[in-house]
Amino acid sequence: MARRKVRPGPLEDRSAAILRAIIEEYVATAQPVGSVALVEKYALSISPATVRNIMAELETAELLGHPHTSAGRVPTDRGYRLYVESIADQVSLAPVEQLMIRHQFGQVEFANEQWFRLAASTLASATGSAAIATPIKPQACRIRRIEIVPTAERSATVLLVMAEGPVKQVLLTLDHEYRASELDEIARGVDRVLKAKTTPEVDAVLDTLRERPGSVDPLFTQAVERVSRTMHEFDASAIEEVFSEGLLNVMEEPEFERSERLRRVFNVLQDRVYLGELAQKLSASDDVAVFIGSENRHEEMNDVSLVVAPYGRPDRAIGVVGVIGPTRMAYPHAISTVRYVRGLMTELVDHLYAWMRRPTALRAPRPTAILSRLKRPRGPSPVPRSWAGPAPRSASPRSTPTALR
Numbered sequence: 001m002a003r004r005k006v007r008p009g010p011l012e013d014r015s016a017a018i019l020r021a022i023i024e025e026y027v028a029t030a031q032p033v034g035s036v037a038l039v040e041k042y043a044l045s046i047s048p049a050t051v052r053n054i055m056a057e058l059e060t061a062e063l064l065g066h067p068h069t070s071a072g073r074v075p076t077d078r079g080y081r082l083y084v085e086s087i088a089d090q091v092s093l094a095p096v097e098q099l100m101i102r103h104q105f106g107q108v109e110f111a112n113e114q115w116f117r118l119a120a121s122t123l124a125s126a127t128g129s130a131a132i133a134t135p136i137k138p139q140a141c142r143i144r145r146i147e148i149v150p151t152a153e154r155s156a157t158v159l160l161v162m163a164e165g166p167v168k169q170v171l172l173t174l175d176h177e178y179r180a181s182e183l184d185e186i187a188r189g190v191d192r193v194l195k196a197k198t199t200p201e202v203d204a205v206l207d208t209l210r211e212r213p214g215s216v217d218p219l220f221t222q223a224v225e226r227v228s229r230t231m232h233e234f235d236a237s238a239i240e241e242v243f244s245e246g247l248l249n250v251m252e253e254p255e256f257e258r259s260e261r262l263r264r265v266f267n268v269l270q271d272r273v274y275l276g277e278l279a280q281k282l283s284a285s286d287d288v289a290v291f292i293g294s295e296n297r298h299e300e301m302n303d304v305s306l307v308v309a310p311y312g313r314p315d316r317a318i319g320v321v322g323v324i325g326p327t328r329m330a331y332p333h334a335i336s337t338v339r340y341v342r343g344l345m346t347e348l349v350d351h352l353y354a355w356m357r358r359p360t361a362l363r364a365p366r367p368t369a370i371l372s373r374l375k376r377p378r379g380p381s382p383v384p385r386s387w388a389g390p391a392p393r394s395a396s397p398r399s400t401p402t403a404l405r
Contacts, residue, residue, distance in 0.1 A: 014046075016086070018054045019115075021065055021076045023083050024263040026100025027328050030254050037350045077293040077327060084290050084331050093336040097126065105344060115348060116243045119321050124246025129325035132269055133243045136317040136349055137276065138162070140198050141234050147225065148187035153177050158223055160230055163196070166249070170226040170232065176221065189216075190223050199231040200308055242270055246323075255303060255326040264300040265324065274298075275320055288339050293327045303327065307334045311345035316353060321345060 021042055022033045033050035038044065044051065046396055055073050058064040063079035075083070107112040116133045123131035142163040150156045154177065157168040179184075194202055206228050209221045247266065256262045268274065283367055288309040294302050307329070308322030321341050323334050 003143075012029065015054050015058060016082075018051060019058055019075075019079060019128070020083060022058075022064065022073060023079065026074055027330055030328060032067055032074050034072040059282065065115065075327075077195065077295065080213070080292045080327055080331070081295075084292065084335075086289070087332055088290070088335055091332040091336040097337070099342065101126070105348070115345070116241075116319070117245075119345060120243040120245040122275055123321060123323050123337060123341055126250060127323050127325070127330070128246075128249050128333050129229040129247040129323040129334065130244065130250045130266075131321075131323045132275075133345075134275055134279065134319045135241055135243075136312050136319040137151070139277065141166075141231050142196060142198050142228070143194050143202070143231075146191040146194060146223075147188070148172070148183050148186065150178070150180060150183055154387045155377070156183060158190075158226060160227055162234070163195045166234070168230050170230050172219065172222055172226065174195075174239035175360075178219070186217055186220050186223065189220060192226070194224065194227060199235055203230045203233055215325065222366040242275060244269065247267070248326055253326050253328075255328065261303060265304055268298045268300050269324065279310055279318050279320045282308065282310040283318050285310065287333050288342065290335065292330070305329050306330075307331070307338050309338050312349045317349060321347070 018038075021038060023040065025033045025041070030241055032291060035048040035055060038051055039048050055064060058079070059066055059073065062076055063077050063082060064073040084351070104118060104122060104338040105115070108118055117133050119133035120131045123129075123133070143160065145159075145160040145161040147161075148156050151171075154174045156172045156174060156178070158172060160168040160170060162168070193205055197205070202224065206221075206224050209216065209224060219352070221360060244266065247262070250256055250262060288307060289306070291301075291306040293305065296302060296304070303326065304324055305327045306322055306324050310318050310320055310321055312318040322338055334387075
């Protein structure tokens with residue numbers, strides 16, 4: 001999944017504060033950071049010469065780099081890693097942003113692919129990065145409903161509706177013309193026998209039919225055979241689709257002035273096998289994972305960071321949500337946003353499974369009632385910034401890190 005390098009050891013408070021200030025300044029400006037500008041902007045109580053000495057120590061520890069054309073320093077992947085490890089457990093999404101995201105999810109249809117499109121678009125707009133979301137992939141598919149629809153005199157289509165939402169179409173070849181009433185009767189029989197069954201259970205039914213040839217209409221057996229084959233293919237498949245949003249957000253970053261570099265990144269992220277493997281490896285985790293630059297397995301992604309998390313339940317079905325941007329990423333906001341959307345998607349999956357277990361007459365048709373039962377964020381709601389994206393990266397003065405006062 002990722003070639004994790006040896007994590008750098010802890011720093012003294014002052015060195016850690018200087019590293020954090022450099023990273024936050026570089027994220028905001030995309031320009032190498034010098035000691036004089038750092039002292040002036042952060043009103044540090046130490047001299048530029050002292051800051052330069054600390055920066056030199058951080059460079060020796062491979063936490064900072066020194067571009068040839070500038071006297072300033074920039075963070076390395078190791079520097080970003082140390083920074084992320086120090087803030088990952090401390091960040092949380094503002095209550096007002098939580099409410100905005102919850103409200104948007106309340107507008108989509110229940111158990112609909114709009115969930116996944118919305119997850120990607122919400123992450124992209126909230127973080128100003130590119131975002132991905134994959135549909136949930138069940139550990140073992142289960143049948144929700146089967147219909148048989150005539151398509152021509154000698155052909156019909158089996159509509160196989162999975163419990164988790166996907167719909168598969170399977171073509172049947174008829175050995176003679178069937179009346180609509182006959183097809184309906186066979187469809188009801190297949191649906192009654194296979195409803196709520198998993199792939200092994202469907203195989204058991206098929207074995208019984210093969211042991212008793214002539215006990216049912218040949219079309220009945222053919223339909224069960226095709227359903228069995230389709231379910232095996234679905235269980236063995238990788239993630240079927242990847243929803244992505246926010247490509248233009250990343251194209252505006254100076255690191256990606258050459259679109260060819262970004263195209264290669266997105267080619268990797270459209271690799272469904274790779275994302276399926278990533279989802280499986282992350283499924284044991286209960287939180288967000290961050291892959292920074294060279295930590296990514298694919299060389300094409302050595303210039304980007306991936307903030308990603310699994311959602312769903314490992315014993316049921318899992319998917320992936322995440323954001324992609326340059327290593328010069330606003331990690332606190334990216335981590336907290338992915339973490340919140342991941343939690344929301346997991347709760348939606350839980351309610352989907354609870355909904356499917358209920359008798360049909362008791363099922364609620366829309367997710368609005370579901371979302372009303374999810375935990376509402378507590379605490380005061382600050383004045384929201386524009387929902388068009390993250391706060392602008394300004395060069396305004398910031399407060400002095402505590403360790404430097």
